[in-house]
Amino acid sequence: MDFKFTRENLDKINDAIKRYPDKQAAVMHALWIAQAQNGWISNEVMQEIAKVLEINPEDVLGVVTFYTMYHQEPVGKYHLQVCTNVSCMLRGAYDIYETVKKSLGIENMQVTADKKFSLEEVECMGSCGSAPMIAVNEDYYENLTVEKIEEILKSLTLTLSKEEGV
Amino acid sequence: MEKIVLPEIKHLHLIDVYLANGGFNAARKAFSQSPDDIIDQVKKSGLRGRGGAAFSAGLKWSFMPKTTTKPKYLCVNGDESEPGSFKDRQIFEFNPHQLIEGILITCYAIGAKTCYIYIRGEYHKWIRLMENALADAYRHGFAGEQMKEKFNTDFSCEIYVHKGAGAYICGEESSLMNSIEGKRGYPRVKPPFPAQYGLWGCPTTVNNVETIANVPPIISNGWNWFAKIGEPKHPGTILFGISGHVNKPGVYELPSGTLLTDLIYNYAGGVPGNKKILCVIPGGSSMPPLRGDQLEGIKMDAESLKAAGSAIGTGGVMVMDEDTDLVKVLARITKFYYHESCGQCTPCREGTGWMLKILNRILRGEGSVNDLDLLISVANNIEGNTICALGDAAAWPVKFMIERFRDYFEERVSKEIKLPVANKVHSMRKTEFPLAEIKN
Numbered sequence: 001m002d003f004k005f006t007r008e009n010l011d012k013i014n015d016a017i018k019r020y021p022d023k024q025a026a027v028m029h030a031l032w033i034a035q036a037q038n039g040w041i042s043n044e045v046m047q048e049i050a051k052v053l054e055i056n057p058e059d060v061l062g063v064v065t066f067y068t069m070y071h072q073e074p075v076g077k078y079h080l081q082v083c084t085n086v087s088c089m090l091r092g093a094y095d096i097y098e099t100v101k102k103s104l105g106i107e108n109m110q111v112t113a114d115k116k117f118s119l120e121e122v123e124c125m126g127s128c129g130s131a132p133m134i135a136v137n138e139d140y141y142e143n144l145t146v147e148k149i150e151e152i153l154k155s156l157t158l159t160l161s162k163e164e165g166v
Numbered sequence: 167m168e169k170i171v172l173p174e175i176k177h178l179h180l181i182d183v184y185l186a187n188g189g190f191n192a193a194r195k196a197f198s199q200s201p202d203d204i205i206d207q208v209k210k211s212g213l214r215g216r217g218g219a220a221f222s223a224g225l226k227w228s229f230m231p232k233t234t235t236k237p238k239y240l241c242v243n244g245d246e247s248e249p250g251s252f253k254d255r256q257i258f259e260f261n262p263h264q265l266i267e268g269i270l271i272t273c274y275a276i277g278a279k280t281c282y283i284y285i286r287g288e289y290h291k292w293i294r295l296m297e298n299a300l301a302d303a304y305r306h307g308f309a310g311e312q313m314k315e316k317f318n319t320d321f322s323c324e325i326y327v328h329k330g331a332g333a334y335i336c337g338e339e340s341s342l343m344n345s346i347e348g349k350r351g352y353p354r355v356k357p358p359f360p361a362q363y364g365l366w367g368c369p370t371t372v373n374n375v376e377t378i379a380n381v382p383p384i385i386s387n388g389w390n391w392f393a394k395i396g397e398p399k400h401p402g403t404i405l406f407g408i409s410g411h412v413n414k415p416g417v418y419e420l421p422s423g424t425l426l427t428d429l430i431y432n433y434a435g436g437v438p439g440n441k442k443i444l445c446v447i448p449g450g451s452s453m454p455p456l457r458g459d460q461l462e463g464i465k466m467d468a469e470s471l472k473a474a475g476s477a478i479g480t481g482g483v484m485v486m487d488e489d490t491d492l493v494k495v496l497a498r499i500t501k502f503y504y505h506e507s508c509g510q511c512t513p514c515r516e517g518t519g520w521m522l523k524i525l526n527r528i529l530r531g532e533g534s535v536n537d538l539d540l541l542i543s544v545a546n547n548i549e550g551n552t553i554c555a556l557g558d559a560a561a562w563p564v565k566f567m568i569e570r571f572r573d574y575f576e577e578r579v580s581k582e583i584k585l586p587v588a589n590k591v592h593s594m595r596k597t598e599f600p601l602a603e604i605k606n
């Protein structure tokens with residue numbers, strides 16, 4: 001599938017380019033913008049970024065594969081990131097993780113069949129003082145308990161079905 | 167006790183409130199002095215880096231070449247990915263303008279015209295907050311070209327946020343610079359150091375967010391004032407982030423040298439269920455763990471913690487009660503470093519994987535005593551043999567946890583020495599000859 005940046009996003013990238021003495025430095029910005037537009041980083045996305053920044057597609061690929069937050073495959077509408085690092089683990093992160101796995105019926109790095117949810121076990125997200133935590137897309141949910149995470153999953157599902165109802 | 171970095175002022179994140187509380191007066195004061203004077207004051211204040219190594223900030227700035235035709239850069243390190251650390255985000259959220267003012271003063275002192283604030287990609291919200299504050303500062307003329315008019319000087323600097331994308335290693339300063347350049351975040355071999363060869367080969371200074379946020383009060387109140395706070399050798403307040411088994415986890419800004427037990431029991435409300443403490447990691451997961459029965463009298467500053475056999479790191483204190491499974495903790499820590507190793511150096515790339523394998527074996531109840539020595543030996547072979555300090559960060563928890571909790575770990579493994587099967591190596595060769603049957 002072909003990928004082209006929207007006019008608005010191209011402007012954003014051009015704005016980012018101005019911040020550095022070298023166009024390649026804008027590649028991480030461009031990838032973030034592309035991911036927001038496309039949901040994930042496909043080959044076509046990388047080709048397009050290489051063209052816009054006048055760099056090698058291999059250099060874009062090199063960056064994409066180095067950083068864990070660029071999705072190399074599509075993720076669910078809600079991408080659940082569960083921290084299981086020490087501070088969270090000490091406060092029950094694995095219970096949260098198991099609950100999410102069970103409720104969604106998926107394992108780490110999988111997407112539900114309806115493409116609504118995906119799951120990723122992540123490293124410390126900088127919320128150790130309000131552990132355990134998960135992030136759903138860009139938002140943090142902190143001080144969790146098994147009950148709370150069940151509620152969150154329920155309300156996310158509800159939001160999705162409401163959206164579909166419209 | 168006075169709070170320097172996170173004062174308790176309502177809505178301080180708003181530029182009007184910041185201005186009403188004397189905001190940007192320190193920058194004004196700084197610009198009326200010479201850059202060397204500023205460096206000298208910061209040096210004398212004793213301010214040490216809050217990003218891990220506790221290096222003198224003023225000294226680091228003085229390494230920046232004075233005569234160069236190249237542009238100079240400041241990078242503010244807000245990667246904050248060390249497990250147990252969650253302090254810099256408080257500055258982004260509650261006092262971003264003090265960080266901006268600190269950046270102005272630092273850029274002036276080192277002669278930089280561009281500053282990048284590197285913030286970890288997961289911090290979407292805090293990136294937005296920081297960018298909003300920055301936009302406000304620009305709008306009010308406190309950054310960019312308009313500074314010249316606002317402050318009536320001929321100095322100005324641009325400040326940009328650079329968003330990471332999930333790689334712990336990018337907190338390492340040379341990896342961070344590669345990441346800003348739009349490359350894979352591989353750490354660089356040092357020397358040359360950033361002050362000589364940094365961003366795009368130009369002189370660069372990298373400092374932690376909290377370090378820079380300390381600069382305006384030092385300039386306003388004088389180095390003398392700062393040097394008197396807390397421990398003389400590591401003065402100032404420190405943002406301690408305390409997590410794990412405590413009743414009130416969170417960030418506490420306290421004078422350096424505060425007793426660790428004070429922090430745990432008086433500020434963080436002690437351990438739930440009044441349980442005993444088994445282990446404390448005092449400075450983020452990379453730092454050597456301390457035994458719970460040896461916490462008495464330990465002060466929280468770089469020198470005291472070094473003497474106690476650990477390090478201040480990022481001031482992220484992780485508390486583990488008596489019911490904690492230390493093998494699980496150590497395996498989880500090791501998994502982290504295995505996952506985050508950038509893979510450039512063989513000892514780090516392979517060693518972290520081996521340590522994880524052995525720890526998992528012990529977790530499954532299949533470990534033997536010689537596994538403990540094997541772990542220490544692998545750790546020793548990583549430490550000091552790598553390009554960057556992630557190698558040491560992976561080695562220390564393993565080495566010190568096992569040395570200091572030898573009794574605990576011996577309980578978890580069989581006493582019988584199991585030697586690796588010697589003939590296993592044969593299986594890697596292509597051979598037509600039948601191999602002898604191996605009997606355990």
Ligand SMILES: Cc1cc2nc3c(=O)[nH]c(=O)nc-3n(C[C@H](O)[C@H](O)[C@H](O)COP(=O)(O)O)c2cc1C
Binds near residue numbers: 220244
């Ligand atoms: C693996 C690794 C990760 C690091 N992560 C961070 C970090 O997230 N934030 C930070 O300020 N410093 C981090 N550091 C330390 C930086 O390399 C650098 O020393 C620091 O930013 C300098 O700032 P300071 O002198 O103000 O402390 C890390 C170092 C290593 C080896």
Ligand code: SF4
Binds near residue numbers: 509510514552554
């Ligand atoms: S020590 Fe590890 S993280 Fe650091 S450069 Fe070497 S392989 Fe990469």
Ligand code: FES
Binds near residue numbers: 123
């Ligand atoms: S350990 Fe989970 S947020 Fe830090």
